[in-house]
Amino acid sequence: MEQNIYFDNGSTSWPKAPGVAASMTKLLESGAFNINRGNYEGAYELENQVLKTRMQLARFFHAPDSRCVVFTPGITYSLNCLLKGFLKPGDHVLVSSLEHNAVMRPLCQLASQDIHYTMIPAETDGTTHPESLEALIRPETKAVIMLHASNVCGTILPIREIGEICRRRHLFFAVDTAQSAGSVDIDMQKYNIDFLAFTGHKGLLGPQGIGGFLISEALDQELTPLIAGGTGSQSDSLLMPDYLPDKYESGTLNLPGIIGLHAALTYLDETGISAIHQKKMALTGHFLEKIREIPQAHIVGRQTLQDRLAVVSLDFPDYDNAEIAFALEQDYGIMTRVGLHCAPMAHQTLHTMPQGTIRFAFSHFNTIEEIDQCIAGFRELFSV
Structure with missing residues (x-):
């Protein structure tokens, strides 16, 4: 990795x-x-x-x-x-x-x-x-x-x-x-x-x-x-x-x-924000598709690309989200943000209080290969 x-x-x-x-x-x-x-x-x-x-x-x-x-x-x-x-x-x-x-x-x-x-x-x-x-x-x-x-x-x-x-x-x-x-x-x-x-x-x-x-x-x-x-x-x-x-x-x-x-x-x-947005949403779509192959992960919020940006939150109901985020960073060098994201009212609405979520937010500088490495990390963590 x-x-x-x-x-x-x-x-x-x-x-x-x-x-x-x-x-x-x-x-x-x-x-x-x-x-x-x-x-x-x-x-x-x-x-x-x-x-x-x-x-x-x-x-x-x-x-x-x-x-x-x-x-x-x-x-x-x-x-x-x-x-x-x-x-x-x-x-x-x-x-x-x-x-x-x-x-x-x-x-x-x-x-x-x-x-x-x-x-x-x-x-x-x-x-x-x-x-x-x-x-x-x-x-x-x-x-x-x-x-x-x-x-x-x-x-x-x-x-x-x-x-x-x-x-x-x-x-x-x-x-x-x-x-x-x-x-x-x-x-x-x-x-x-x-x-x-x-x-x-x-x-x-x-x-x-x-x-x-x-x-x-x-x-x-x-x-x-x-x-x-x-x-x-x-x-x-x-x-x-x-x-x-x-x-x-x-x-x-x-x-x-x-x-x-x-x-x-x-x-x-x-560069054009339209081109930037298209790249970010392509990465988001790939991530959403691949993360569905990890049964332990629950996608919080909209399940498709409609009416959304390149921000995806995951919840792992049977695990400690903080421990998973820590393992992603320590073992695979994947930096995310875990917790309540300074938005407790949003988490109440999304039914993710008090555990919070692990948030992935993509840039057009990211790559498909990086997302695949992240998914491979999840597979290894959960032995999928």
Whole structure:
């Protein structure tokens, strides 16, 4: 068995896109200046690269303007900006029953401020029906907040249909694209998305520590910045700028991260996310077909490629999932993620609490041969 087979791309992608490390090294070695502060050529050149990255993201997510692209340290930070800067006492929101703790923990904190949520029910494979949402809307409901695809089982939620309901019912619509960005096309305007949170280090193939959000003009008028401080603009005022993106970008940005993300987005543009998605789904289909030959393994969630991403969770009801994951890594060099994946509500929905699952998340850099080696490892572990 070959060693070091990486199947934990749902946690973070590896390897990163070609050019990411080199671009970050070049910045740090040849001129890690600061934008909006330095009044010299190197700072202006770097500011232009940051602007180009905003424009890439605006095109990538079909946003109306690059000014609505805001950089943050990551998607969890972005979601906190929304939840804690928008919701007020007495407000109510709807969330999916598959949500990550990046949404659920802030909402639980906000419960002490008389802010409430209701979960949209899903089936045991993660399938969510848009029509079940409307009956849950209250007069005080302000928004629907949901992930685009489950980080546990890969099921894709019907955000287009739900976005239409939100527009018709005058609700803001926020989408967590942690697992889907870089794998499938996401059209902010077509899907009526008011707040699109993204992270750079998963499907976008960039470095950790950089993410952000894209925001509609209507929601921007309702959102209070979570963090205040220096922006390099309107420095004569003690008040935060009231325009995008400065309104939400206090302090020094993670410029090496943005430059690394710029290189990753360039790679995605050149390669094409459609081609990347096709490769990942071919690998997923092969894995699903072969894992069915292992009787001890139970596939959690959808059993086919329909309405799913390249994320597969397995449960071994008669075994300790953690011990199996440990054996895969120690004996065969296969790296996965085992446990509850920071999504206990999803595991409750999928009936995998408290044991959790072993998650396999594939990259287009993976190969059929690596999956076959993994299946061979399972055969050896279970003497199949």
